[in-house]
Amino acid sequence: MCGIAGLIYRDGARNIGAEMTAMLQALKHRGPDSTGFAMYGAPGPNEYIMRFKVAEKEDLGGGTKIHRAIVERKAAVDAVLNDLGVVVLELDEPTEYAIRYRISFDGDLKTLADQIEEVEGAEILSIGNALELIKDLGDAADVSGAYSLGGFTGTHGIGHTRMATESDVDIRSAHPYWAYPYNDIAVVHNGQITNYWLKRRQLEREGQRFVSDCDSELLAVYTAVNLEKGISLEESLRKSIDEIDGVFTYLITTGNELGMAKDTMAAKPMVLYEADDLVALASEEVAIRAIVPHEIDTSDPYDEEVRVWQA
């Protein structure tokens, strides 16, 4: 059934890493297989944060070959970066297979992303001025601990706890999804999109690329394409209710916005808490109470309801 959560501060950055971890841990019972975060930190001028992986966690149990392969894949990615004139400002390797680069780059993001994806075993999780997308197997505490997210400072974020139903238990199938190769757009989704292949093929014919077979990725790419056409996030969310079939509640983030949309049946849950400084949403109120423990007023957004908040 999966759990989704999001928060946005309207008056500046906070320690959202710890708060998102607490919210997602409270939703562990909705999906224990994997946990993912898309969080937005302080962007630097002409800087990007790039997170990618060069193996699946489960690959590590496959003997010594994979360890050599990981080293080779990292070197191949570095060669691509060098060829494209990317300046690596900071390198972090929270796990053997997951890498975070802070880079300076003024070229085309799609070219960068496409060339890294051509490296065997390499998969980009996100590239963005402010976006950092982290996902791995295990619950929120496991992932947050492994990737040292407890101290992450930022303005907004979304997250997902996954119960695998239609694809494998691996990082590739975990949420959130980045809107490849668009800057700073990510999505988490609870539901099922029934015209996924139809809409995906339409977007592919327009030149869009998908890195997974997960229906949730469609929402990210669909939104990114709309935004690129000059459509506002709110209007894109409204269009999605008409154009996307199925049952869904999803949260989508850009560099400074958090949006929410619910399908016509309102079949998937969402609880909303709005205060002057904070907006928090989750599949269950218990997740919001993990960061706002005192008694609060919350509500359920209705069918076809669309909301957008600014950081």
Added chain:
Amino acid sequence: MAGVSESISTQMGMHTEPLTGRDIKTKFTLENEGGFGYHFARDVDFNRRAEIDCADREPTDINNRIRELMDSGHGSIVIRNPGAKHSLIVGILNRMNVIVEGSLGYFGCGLLDGPTVRISGRVGWSFGENMMAGVCVVEKNAGSTFGAALRGGDLVCKGSVGSRTGIDQKGGTILVGGDTGAFSGFMMQRGRIVVCGNAGKNLGDSMYDGTIFVGGEIQDLGVDAVPADLTDLDRGWLTRKLTMYEMLPERGVDHFTKIVAGKQLWSYDNLEPTEKKLVL
């Protein structure tokens, strides 16, 4: 069974199931006092009061503690710091008072038969599911499927509720002070839903029977849900019921719209009793 009561309830549309051939009409009074009780029900004293602090307790532990207190004769239990936890105060088949200081999560107060529960906060999805008798009053908002498959008693939300309120309702009364979402009263079979605010789309979709009263705007009606005249009996009942829970609008109830089943969608009255049991 008082003939007058039976007549009133028939006029109010609560007895519409005289079938061709045999008659399995259920008889009841509007003042449905008593009529429930289990041989294993605890003999509790309403003046004996106890508290449970839920802060560091799991739902199962909290529910077990409620039963322990009932076993020891406590008839009034205060639930503190519920923290929107799921499945609290469920399966109580006893008359007693429960006071919740805070909010409940999903499936709160399910499968009740008898207690009076007052909740100062909000409740999540599927609150009061399958309640047989008793009273639950929620002071703030409620999630979707509020009162799903309700069979008896009064389920009250003074705020707004989510979608599919009273889905599959089989009896009892649901009162909503604010708005209700889409598909409220979906496939309801008996009972009444009262919404003081607005109702979302597809209100009463595929309802078999029962009555829905809406004080505000109705986005649209579902399949086979049709308007009906608001009678003096309806006005009297609405006034009495809403007054009881301090929810009577300042302008009274004359503006309420009454929705009932058009009964064009199914051949329900043509079913044999055994078939009807399967449907229900």
